[in-house]
Amino acid sequence: SQTIHQWPATLVQPVGSPLSLECTVEGTSNPNLYWYRQAAGRGLQLLFYSVGIGQISSEVPQNLSASRPQDRQFILSSKKLLLSDSGFYLCAWSFGSGNNSPLHFGNGTRLTVT
Amino acid sequence: GENVEQHPSTLSVQEGDSAVIKCTYSDSASNYFPWYKQELGKRPQLIIDIRSNVGEKKDQRIAVTLNKTAKHFSLHITETQPEDSAVYFCAAPRLQETSGSRLTFGEGTQLTVNP
Numbered sequence: 189s190q191t192i193h194q195w196p197a198t199l200v201q202p203v204g205s206p207l208s209l210e211c212t213v214e215g216t217s218n219p220n221l222y223w224y225r226q227a228a229g230r231g232l233q234l235l236f237y238s239v240g241i242g243q244i245s246s247e248v249p250q251n252l253s254a255s256r257p258q259d260r261q262f263i264l265s266s267k268k269l270l271l272s273d274s275g276f277y278l279c280a281w282s283f284g285s286g287n288n289s290p291l292h293f294g295n296g297t298r299l300t301v302t
Numbered sequence: 303g304e305n306v307e308q309h310p311s312t313l314s315v316q317e318g319d320s321a322v323i324k325c326t327y328s329d330s331a332s333n334y335f336p337w338y339k340q341e342l343g344k345r346p347q348l349i350i351d352i353r354s355n356v357g358e359k360k361d362q363r364i365a366v367t368l369n370k371t372a373k374h375f376s377l378h379i380t381e382t383q384p385e386d387s388a389v390y391f392c393a394a395p396r397l398q399e400t401s402g403s404r405l406t407f408g409e410g411t412q413l414t415v416n417p
Binding site: 222230231232234237278288290291292293294295296298 | 336412
């Protein structure tokens with residue numbers, strides 16, 4: 189069976205500091221990978237998605253970037269955090285072949301920028 | 303792209319009553335409609351999904367109905383229990399995808415089941 193790991197679970201960072209959130213998937217090959225952000229407990233906003241190693245698509249212009257150095261590893265980064273980057277960040281995966289594949293979310297990282 | 307609208311934003315019911323949450327979508331070619339449940343502080347989890355070749359799907363107390371002509375789909379929860387209290391999200395795919403399932407989510411419905 190497939191599992192998704194995301195860490196850390198919580199993070200408090202000062203404004204202007206860097207960020208690195210990591211997500212790994214086990215039990216499947218060539219998954220599609222996603223980063224979502226959720227503010228105020230509602231609304232899932234897609235930030236990035238990837239259909240393969242080194243292939244990253246950005247949904248919205250922002251202070252964040254993503255990388256996929258390995259098939260089942262997805263990293264969300266920032267060089268300098270803003271207050272507005274606070275939120276609940278969720279990594280997710282789906283099967284890479286075809287459509288109609290549900291998303292499976294990690295446990296999320298609650299980021300507070302102070 | 304796909305636009306998904308979800309109603310109501312909040313819903314309060316008495317234990318044992320039914321709850322219905324509705325979503326509309328804009329892309330008539332959409333063919334897959336999942337529903338997610340998110341408990342406070344936790345990740346969204348898939349509870350049921352439906353594909354466009356069927357009009358209704360049931361799983362115990364949960365059912366989803368799909369009306370492709372009207373471009374809306376609904377989540378029905380019967381005999382609600384306090385543990386059903388959560389935020390529920392509907393979603394529909396973006397069909398410019400050549401693979402994968404980029405989903406557009408509704409804004410969510412906060413369901414509260416009062417004992």
